[in-house]
Amino acid sequence: MFWDYVFRFLQGMGVTIELSFCSILLALLAGILLAVMRICPSSPLRFFSWCYVEAMRATPVLALLIMVVWGLPKLGLMYSEFASSVLALGLYTAAWVSEAIRAGVASVPTGQVEAARSLGMSFGGILYTIVIPQAIRTVIPSLSGIAIVHIKTTSIAAVAGVLEITATSQIINVESAQWLWFLGAAVSYLILTVPTGWFFKAIEQRMVFVR
């Protein structure tokens, strides 16, 4: 019986890892796109990006998740709860990623941009070769923080019925009447978040540069 619980618990951990990985990837891509839109010359795109970020800041992530999970079937798009959760969590964290990257863009010295412009580089060229690489390196610590918070936020997918660590520990707790499983769940989040911090630290050290 005990080993059955352990097996299901490890399965839940696997689901949390998949969920976090997919949604962080989505959040990074969408976040970079939003950050670029926010600083581009076209004012409607800037306005759209601003609206998106502020709307996400003003929405509780659980309300967003519920709307996506219940709403997508109403649109006739029948995905699994897992896919809906990835979408909702990824779109939510994208707003925070874009804010972080924007802060990184502001940290690039204006002289570099002016030098690039005086060489006749285009907006896209400046962003791609000069601004974004430096901006991302500068904000790796805050991206690390966002990723760690994000891994913990994936626990709300339990409400949508995805059997990740939190949902599994809740079910096992009911079946076995043993609340120690919750402590196990807390420890397994540590097992996931601490190496994430190490991972980003390693990237930071590898990408370190002197300005």
Add this chain to the structure above:
Amino acid sequence: MSENSLLYERPGPVGLLKNRVYAVAGGAFVLILLWSVIFRLYQRGQFDHDRWSVFLNTQVWGFLLNGLYATLLVAAISGALSFACSVPLALARISENHLIRKTAEVYISAFRAVPLLLLILFMAVLLPTVGFAWPAMAFLVVALTLHHSALLAEIVRSGIMSLERGQREAAVSIGMTGGQSMYYIVLPQAIRTMMPALIGQLLAIVQDTSLGYIIPYNELLRCSQLISTYAPQSLLQAAFVSTLLYGMISALLMVVQYKVKTRNRAVANMA
């Protein structure tokens, strides 16, 4: 928005044309996406009268506003409690006593590491078994306070650390004790500089009360779902309306945060 305009030349006639083309293309893409979502919802009858007519009922609104009240009540109580706990925690975190400092560190890192949802579920299971047969609201308040006091303590600590050392040294040199200098000199200034971050944390607390949904505590999100047991066709509509209500509260706090931030900047520029 204009702070980054250094990134590109002021567009000439060709550039303006290009920007306009991009804007039209981007705008068209967004509009088509929005329109296809709205059209599909329309096709599936999500805008029909009987799906929205629930919100013409004053009793339904009374129920929703009760939920909003429950949300704000929990947010206010746990916000006040977390702030009250966070200042001593932050002071313990920078204490010179090794034992006190370590205890605060363990508390802060433990409650920052646990997902809030897990903590709420855990409290709802643990507290009754050890003899606290409280209502669901109390579990929510306890969990929110434990989690957010740890987060707030880090904000308060960084606020204290960001203040110049000289302030404290000057206070001690005119004969204040350590406690007095903290209470009269350091904390008032630190709290003023970290006010935007504190308001941001209050915003997070308001939004996190929605996790009370699962214990279950009848806050706004749960109420909106309960409406759909009375009017099953309005499930999505109720969730949408409750999200709008959350959005209004959040927007209010965000405006206050912005005002405080600009006022702080103005004060800093004067000095």
